[in-house]
Amino acid sequence: MKNNALFKILKALGFILLFLVVWQLLYFIMVEKAAIWKPYVFPSPLGVLNSYEKLIKNGTLFAGIGQTMRRICIGYGISILIGVFSGMLLARFKALSELMKPLVLGIQTLPSICWVPFAILWYGLAESATIFIVVIGSTFSICIAVETGIKNINPLYIRAAKTMGAKGTALYTKVILPASIPSLVGALKQGWSFAWRALMTGEMMMSSKGIGLMLSQAREIGGINEVTAVMLVIILISVLIDKLLFGTIEKRASKWT
Numbered sequence: 001m002k003n004n005a006l007f008k009i010l011k012a013l014g015f016i017l018l019f020l021v022v023w024q025l026l027y028f029i030m031v032e033k034a035a036i037w038k039p040y041v042f043p044s045p046l047g048v049l050n051s052y053e054k055l056i057k058n059g060t061l062f063a064g065i066g067q068t069m070r071r072i073c074i075g076y077g078i079s080i081l082i083g084v085f086s087g088m089l090l091a092r093f094k095a096l097s098e099l100m101k102p103l104v105l106g107i108q109t110l111p112s113i114c115w116v117p118f119a120i121l122w123y124g125l126a127e128s129a130t131i132f133i134v135v136i137g138s139t140f141s142i143c144i145a146v147e148t149g150i151k152n153i154n155p156l157y158i159r160a161a162k163t164m165g166a167k168g169t170a171l172y173t174k175v176i177l178p179a180s181i182p183s184l185v186g187a188l189k190q191g192w193s194f195a196w197r198a199l200m201t202g203e204m205m206m207s208s209k210g211i212g213l214m215l216s217q218a219r220e221i222g223g224i225n226e227v228t229a230v231m232l233v234i235i236l237i238s239v240l241i242d243k244l245l246f247g248t249i250e251k252r253a254s255k256w257t
Contacts, residue, residue, distance in 0.1 A: 020045045040224055047225035048232070051218075055229065060214060065233070067209040068199065071127065075134025076195040083139045083191060084184070087146025088172075097147065108140035112198035116205050130202035130210075137198025142191035149183020150176060189246045196238055211237075 027044040030037045055061035090097040090104075115136050123129035153176060161175040177184075203212020211234055218226035 043224045043228040047223075048229045051223075051226040051229040055214070055226070061233070064209055064211050064214045065237070068203065068211045069237075071130055071134065071203075071210065072195060072199050075131040075199065076138060076192060078131075078135045079138035079142055079191055079195055080188065082135070083142025083187070084146050086139070086143040087187070088150065090143065090147040091150035092172075101144075101147070104140050104143055107136075108144060112137040112194075112201040113205075116201070119202070120206065125206045129206055130199065133202035134195050134198045137201075138191045138195035141194045142187050145187030145190050146180075146184060149180045149187060152183065153179045185246070185249055188249075189242070192241065192246070193238075196241075200234065 024045045027042060031039050031042055031044070052061070086104075090101060112133055115133050119129035119132045123132060157175055157179050158171070161171055199210075200212045200215070203210035204216045205212075211230060215227065215230045215234070218230050
């Protein structure tokens with residue numbers, strides 16, 4: 001088992017190393033030798049590495065990551081509370097679902113950037129504006145996913161529980177919620193992806209610190225290498241959250257069901 005895990009790690013590292021070598025070779029041929037591409041439009045691994053060194057030395061990188069993670073924790077946490085509760089309400093009351101679901105679906109399809117004017121008008125350029133964009137960008141996707149997950153529960157479970165006398169709160173806590181755990185995990189995972197994108201949008205538009213602002217500043221003054229470096233940080237954080245957090249939750253959820 002340990003050998004298999006070690007082999008997977010070495011395989012992944014080998015792929016990354018090969019990718020970097022090919023990338024640097026491509027830069028050397030197309031930019032430095034043939035001069036087909038300009039150095040300001042195509043990054044190089046060494047240039048990206050130098051950008052990381054610069055961002056770490058001036059303290060920008062870790063300070064930005066810290067601010068971003070704090071905002072995502074606050075905004076995403078609020079989104080979970082509102083989204084899960086709203087989704088359960090829509091699943092529980094058919095009339096409410098018929099009335100509100102079209103509106104929820106419509107709002108959910110709006111790109112997060114559409115909410116930036118509202119955020120600025122309501123909250124100014126304060127941090128609460130960025131958190132608002134995260135909440136509004138994630139809540140409705142969680143709501144829809146929760147409502148759909150609960151409605152897709154095998155009706156035999158509910159009928160059997162009712163036959164045995166379960167009803168009201170007991171029916172939800174002992175039957176419906178446990179049966180919908182995989183769907184709830186999927187809803188949280190989907191909500192995270194929307195929250196993460198919304199946060200990057202908010203930070204690029206109005207934050208004083210954060211990864212999104214770093215990306216915006218890199219585009220303006222840092223050059224293509226720094227833009228690539230920040231983008232790789234965004235991707236890395238997203239992958240780590242997906243694997244370490246949601247991967248663990250999914251494994252435990254599979255044992256509960």
